[in-house]
Amino acid sequence: MNQILIESLTTQIVDLPTIRPHTLAMHTMRKQTLVIVRLRCSDGIEGIGEATTIGGLAYGYESPESIKANIDAHLAPMLVGRPAANINAAMQSLDKIAKGNTFAKSGIETALLDAQGKRLGLAVSELLGGRVRDSLEVAWTLASGDTGRDIDEAQQMLDRRRHRIFKLKIGANPLEQDLKHVLAIKKALGDRASVRVDVNQYWDESQAIRGCQVLGDNGIDLIEQPISRVNRSGQVRLNLRSPAPIMADESIESVEDAFSLAADGAASVFALKIAKNGGPRAVLRTAHIAEAAGIALYGGTMLEGSVGTLASAHAFLTLKQLTWGTELFGPLLLTEDIVTEAPQYRDFELHIPRTPGLGLALDEERLARFSR
Incomplete structure (x- = not known):
């Protein structure tokens, strides 16, 4: 042959x-x-x-x-x-x-x-070891920058049963302004939703000490990358004192970074992104390091379109546990797509086909x- x-x-x-x-x-x-x-x-x-x-x-x-x-x-x-x-x-x-x-x-x-x-x-998930689920819960990022608009958007998502996990992008504004914005949204949504924040490294350690304390004490479930990825000792200190779990995102630029973060105790949650690890197979190596170290997992995104989103999803389907769900909403942010059939979102989850390969065709x- x-x-x-x-x-x-x-x-x-x-x-x-x-x-x-x-x-x-x-x-x-x-x-x-x-x-x-x-x-x-x-x-x-x-x-x-x-x-x-x-x-x-x-x-x-x-x-x-x-x-x-x-x-x-x-x-x-x-x-x-x-x-x-x-x-x-x-x-x-x-x-x-x-x-x-x-x-x-x-x-x-x-x-x-x-x-x-x-x-x-075979579906890609089967090539990666075999899926243990057929769908993934998906968070939605509230990033309009306007408190009232973000609250309205979240309530619409809840009513439509599309999302019940919300991540807020903060860090660009003064600390107290961002805290006020986040706490107003959490108060409006109450126990109907999980509210989390992503600072994208924009706080220094002094801001993060206060920010993490206030957010954790007021029901914010998760704080993503509050300080610079190069301040490893600061990440370790924050992870020890924050009342809310700290998630590493920008800190993980490679599989080797994941090992180093786990060894140092710099985060209690890892954001998994196929792009930053080198592919679906590579991201599972990071996931396995986290699992061995007792670090929780979250399926992250680079806001990919349908192709990249399903590539991530097939990898995440194989994991034993995704404690913090996923953020695979990229296709929902787009008004146009380049595939013949869009990914299926319903009842708060992304449902992944068992068709061969990724399960997509280009338009x-x-x-x-x-x-x-």
Whole structure:
């Protein structure tokens, strides 16, 4: 039997409109930009992947433009002509020629998994060890920046049974203003919902000491990355004294970071993101480190579109426990999509198909319309 080879690996940058401006501490998103990866194999099967960042270079070290350039110039040439079914060998070859570039590698690993799943007639979750659930609870981020508007939005989500976990983006405003904003929303929602905050590293340690105390004492369930990822000793101190659990997000730029954070006791919850670890297989290595250390898990997002969201979901389906749910709402933030059938959200959860691969197909007309 002839070996199945990778014939081509191509990328497209896609700009999609969002339902509203999405305000983070470091950036306000008015659209979302995806890099779509297409892997064509000698048996005629195509795998699709996605690499997505938040706010260009405002969040991390890769941008859509750098992802595309590095895949086209460096990563794709390494893979063309290699066996398509040996995902392990393919990804190890990329690690040899390119340091970091985890977002780009995640898009490629996703495409390899999608192709292999289609080839074998298996969902990606089965390639990753086997799912132990079919759906994932999904949080919604309230990021309009307006207290009244955020309360109205949350109440609508609860009434529609779409979300009952809400994360608030804070840090860009003065501390007392942010605390007032969060506590007003928690008071309005009461016990109907879980309310959490994401500071995106924007507090210094002195602000975080007060902020974490006030938030924890007033029913806020989780505090994400309150201080800089480089202040490891500060993270350890906060984790020891905060009445609310501290979650590491930006602190985890790699699987190795996860091990170091666990060893230092710098967080009690890890946010899992396939883009920051290098793919669905890679993020499970971080998850297993956390599980061994007794650290709770949360399925994070880079606000990916449907392709990246389902790639994350297939990995998260295999985990023993996701104590804090997931944040896989990226497709719901978009007014347009590039797949033929959108992911299914109902009764507070994302429901993931058992169809081969990711379970998605690209809509070529829409893809062409929104490609740069």
